[in-house]
Amino acid sequence: MPIAQAQAVTAARVDDLRAQFAAKVADWSGPVTLEIGCGHGHFMAAYAAAHPDECCLAIDIIRDRLERAQRKTDRAGLTNVAFLRAEARMLIENLPEKMRLRRVFVLFPDPWPKRRHHKNRLLQADFLAALARCCAPGARLYFRTDHEPYFAEVATLMRDHPDWRGVDESWPFEQTTVFQDRAPGYQSCIAACATSA
Numbered sequence: 001m002p003i004a005q006a007q008a009v010t011a012a013r014v015d016d017l018r019a020q021f022a023a024k025v026a027d028w029s030g031p032v033t034l035e036i037g038c039g040h041g042h043f044m045a046a047y048a049a050a051h052p053d054e055c056c057l058a059i060d061i062i063r064d065r066l067e068r069a070q071r072k073t074d075r076a077g078l079t080n081v082a083f084l085r086a087e088a089r090m091l092i093e094n095l096p097e098k099m100r101l102r103r104v105f106v107l108f109p110d111p112w113p114k115r116r117h118h119k120n121r122l123l124q125a126d127f128l129a130a131l132a133r134c135c136a137p138g139a140r141l142y143f144r145t146d147h148e149p150y151f152a153e154v155a156t157l158m159r160d161h162p163d164w165r166g167v168d169e170s171w172p173f174e175q176t177t178v179f180q181d182r183a184p185g186y187q188s189c190i191a192a193c194a195t196s197a
């Protein structure tokens with residue numbers, strides 16, 4: 001794609017994201033709980049119902065799953081949860097100025113198992129640095145996967161990253177996701193944001 005066309009596509013996506021923010025979360029105040037790659041939204045729907053005082057945001061890049069999740073939570077009368085169609089990096093680079101993240105869940109993200117595709121993995125050092133800049137004091141990142149090499153990579157990142165430190169804490173809320181249900185096993189790790197604390 002020519003550069004000018006790619007820039008126009010990116011600008012249109014950012015405009016769309018800002019419109020979603022304006023439509024759905026403009027009146028939110030206080031730190032936000034974010035789920036990245038929420039799929040069908042089962043985790044965040046249950047989390048928001050169990051935490052009515054938290055502002056809960058869930059994003060994915062697949063529109064129809066999100067729309068179904070939003071309709072379900074609207075029918076349930078949940079007013080503290082919003083599902084946005086957004087790519088994770090674009091979201092954190094365009095977060096409303098006053099919005100800060102307190103909890104970030106990344107559950108069973110695509111593991112991109114082939115070596116030449118590792119660069120597509122979401123959790124990488126530069127992404128964690130950008131995420132830390134969006135965090136409220138004491139923020140936590142919760143990661144869960146059934147892919148052993150991805151788990152090992154993220155555990156190492158959390159150990160070595162200047163903006164995060166691995167913490168030995170219990171998982172704050174359990175709700176089986178679609179991918180968790182299919183997995184024969186999984187591992188979890190938690191990191192505290194070191195720069196926002």
Ligand SMILES: C[S@@+](CC[C@H](N)C(=O)[O-])C[C@H]1O[C@@H](n2cnc3c(N)ncnc32)[C@H](O)[C@@H]1O
Pocket residue numbers: 036037038039040059060061062086087088089107108109110122177178179180
């Ligand atoms: C393997 S599925 C896991 C879904 C859900 N978390 C679960 O555990 O059932 C990964 C999800 O992440 C979404 N996704 C992939 N890359 C993404 C990105 N860069 N930003 C936001 N969502 C993304 C995909 O569309 C998909 O729904």
